[in-house]
Amino acid sequence: MSTDSTDEATHADLIRGAAAYLNPIEIAGRLFGNVAAIAETPDGRRFPGVCIDTPCGTGFCAEAAAIGAMVTAGEQRIARIVAVWRDPGTGRLHVLPPCGRCRLFVSQVHPDNLHRTRVILGDHEATALADLIPSHEWPAPLDAAF
Numbered sequence: 001m002s003t004d005s006t007d008e009a010t011h012a013d014l015i016r017g018a019a020a021y022l023n024p025i026e027i028a029g030r031l032f033g034n035v036a037a038i039a040e041t042p043d044g045r046r047f048p049g050v051c052i053d054t055p056c057g058t059g060f061c062a063e064a065a066a067i068g069a070m071v072t073a074g075e076q077r078i079a080r081i082v083a084v085w086r087d088p089g090t091g092r093l094h095v096l097p098p099c100g101r102c103r104l105f106v107s108q109v110h111p112d113n114l115h116r117t118r119v120i121l122g123d124h125e126a127t128a129l130a131d132l133i134p135s136h137e138w139p140a141p142l143d144a145a146f
């Protein structure tokens with residue numbers, strides 16, 4: 001993990017941007033929109049998304065929704081990504097690290113994303129996506145013959 005003190009202002013801007021899309025609504029006992037994300041391209045285009053928790057197994061995270069909008073617009077490279085959730089009890093905003101599925105999803109949308117995407121983990125913290133995916137390199141062949 002690395003601290004990006006020089007990027008704090010822009011991290012805050014991205015965090016605030018994602019928070020603006022929070023719009024929790026309960027539908028049939030499932031929460032929609034209680035997590036919001038923004039995927040930002042290298043040229044600064046920003047694509048928001050919210051989580052959609054459906055019971056059919058095809059529900060998806062806010063990051064996936066944001067990336068879907070981004071890819072629909074013809075973009076695949078992600079410079080930065082952030083997801084936020086506001087605790088309804090305290091009203092405090094939290095930056096959420098991406099789940100394992102989203103980490104892999106970001107890495108597979110474009111090969112550059114593995115090392116170039118910065119995952120925002122807080123107002124003072126960000127890291128390369130590769131740091132969040134252990135053993136991500138394609139493995140060498142085994143020494144023994146099988």
Ligand SMILES: [Zn+2]
Nearest residue numbers: 061098099102
């Ligand atoms: Zn996820």
